[in-house]
Amino acid sequence: MNIYLEWLVVLPLALPLIGAGLCVAAWGRPGVHKAITAVTMLALAADVIALFLLVWDNGPVTMTMGDWVPPFGITFIADVFSAGLVAAATFMAAVCLAFAAFTVDEEAMIRGFFPLFLALMAGVCGSFLTGDIFNLYVWFEVILIASIGLLIIDCTREQIDGAIKYTILSLIATTVFLVATGLLYGIAGTLNMADLALSLEGRGGEPLVFGVALLYLMAFGMKAAVFPLFFWLPASYHTGHPVVSAIFAALLTKVGVYVLIRVYTLIFPDVVGMDTVFLWLAAATMLSGAIGALAQSDLRRLIAFLVVSGIGYMLLGLAIGPQAMAGSILYLLHSMVVTAALFMGAGLARRMVGASWLRGRGIYRHAPFFSVLVLAVALSMAGSPPFGGLWPKVMLVDAGLAADAPVAVTAVLLAGFLSLVALGRAFALAFWADSGDERSAAHQIIAGPPVAAVAPFAVLVVTTALMGLWPAPFVTYAKRAADSAFDTAPYIAAVASDGPTMRGEPPPPVPNGDGPKGYGNAKKKAQAPDMSETLIARNP
């Protein structure tokens, strides 16, 4: 295999960073920014497709910075799970950028919308692809600073208030992450995630390891908006420009979920009692998000609570095991598309009538096509056929029944029902109802939103319909990704050998889904080469 192929792993973070840097060099010229962003996104799309196909066929691909041997160099690694998420994130970013081109005003572009967006993409791709836990902290900070800039891009009072809450709670979360990483380094003496997995193998019962695992749960749980640490999300997400809310909902909490799944299947697989903790956290997150959505009178805040509710479904995989993990990962993909689409729809509706309060303004009468698209997204979010939201819930309920976990099954079904009620109420009040009160000037709607702004929104609606009508490729990906998350041997082997693609060694076996998998898969891990031997062999 070609030695240059491993560059595919670092380009998803290098390209957006280069693009952001070029944009800074051409500060204040939105036309140039647009061109740079378009070229960057095209290159990024080509790269992530190539990376995904490579990983799909050959197993994990790694690259270690400066050609230092792991665990000393910072490793970047793409397995099926992370490569697929990088591809999905790129797709969502492209759609959101198309939406932004027609809705973000000139002033916000001059203030640096595009460089901030590209920096955010670099942070997201870096978090998905890094194999070093301290490097992950750095990418979290990149995401944080870029996202604050995006959140306050319009400089309204509402945005500044939301940004303060977002910043404070995110900073606390990343500091807790730093504390946990310091303690973990003290315990294990390494920061490379694959090496940590080998070092902590069988030490899940130690009190210090348990404490560090709980600190990580707090840090990543705050990032992912897990109950009871989600209150910053409904306080801030809705204040952003619609496209900012959309990209936050699509990517940021999902990064938190990805990291939770990665860390708890790779580094802390045998910490006692974590699956029970995750089960109750998942159920509480699902239900509190859905109940919170029912109580809202602002369409955007209602969606923010539904984003929280969705996080619960994604945690069930950690609670129940590999079968539920496939459902969780499929839900993650579906949630990326649908929550972003909902925020876009709400943003367009808000621009039409001037406010996003749930009050009869008769949007349906004036823009029926647009309203039907919103209804389709709402039904998909609630898990109704024929849209993409159905299948992950079917898989989760199926896995919950098979694993005899009545709490999980009840929570999935009840939260789905409550979401349907909340969204149905929102659609009826905000789109369908027409109060007929012509006294207020704001009541009048002259025309629907411009076609150019609806087009990216419609692309997402078509995507979720596709996921509902032709789910096979997405389900296949989710199952492979779940196997890749739980069966950590190829991941560790890939890091330990410093990339099978680099030294012409045969690639590790592709996980094929048979055999028992789950926490503490010690047998398979034992096959991974010992890193210390690798070190001695290469450092005479």
Next chain:
Amino acid sequence: MEPILAVLVGILIAVSIYMMMSGSFVRIVLGILVLSNAANLLIFTAGRLTRDVPPIIPGDKKTLAAAANSLPQALILTAIVISFSLFAFILVLAFRSYREMGTVETAEMRIAEPHASPPDGDEIGAADWREGRRP
């Protein structure tokens, strides 16, 4: 030396939590600053504390047993730079929010989460949209 620093880290974290539970935004920000210093000190302690031992591997040895680990110090350097820049940013954000909202009491900062619906009317420039201008 380690126990003293461990206790100091504990005291700093307690102080920061106390400050972050305050209702004043300025105190919360200072609490985060103390917390990030506590985190840095914790990493420093985790990397072994020695005095007057140069980190040079003797010719007949393969590893360095007695000297302090230099990696945590590199980590702290990274963390200090990041927290310093974020702290500078958050101070600007705090000042801007004070000018916009006229308060630093978190209980009064309810613009993003109002208690009740505002009166009927244009929140944002819907008129711009209707007249074909960019929103």
